Amino acid sequence: MPTAIYTVFIVYIGIYVASAIFIAIFMIWLGRYRSLVAIAVAAAIALALFLTFEVWFLVPLPKGPLETWLGY
Numbered sequence: 001m002p003t004a005i006y007t008v009f010i011v012y013i014g015i016y017v018a019s020a021i022f023i024a025i026f027m028i029w030l031g032r033y034r035s036l037v038a039i040a041v042a043a044a045i046a047l048a049l050f051l052t053f054e055v056w057f058l059v060p061l062p063k064g065p066l067e068t069w070l071g072y
Contacts, residue, residue, distance in 0.1 A: 002026075014064025020046035 002022070009018040020042040027038035053059045054072060063072060 010062050012064065014067050015061045016046045016050050017064055017066055019049065 002025075006018055006022045009021065013021075022042075023045055024035075024038045024042035027033045027041060028035055031038070033041075050067075053061055
């Protein structure tokens with residue numbers, strides 16, 4: 001069920017933001033990490049994925065309003 005919700009979120013908020021939320025929730029819920037650590041790690045991973053795919057490989061992935069606002 002969480003993965004189905006994640007895939008629906010990709011359509012509306014883009015893959016990078018959806019991935020950051022997904023990672024943070026699972027780090028907090030299953031890993032019992034502190035919220036601040038989970039959010040920082042999730043944001044860093046989403047940023048690394050964005051730089052890898054959008055900037056380095058030039059592979060367009062589903063984007064949401066945040067990426068549009070940033071000009072991508």
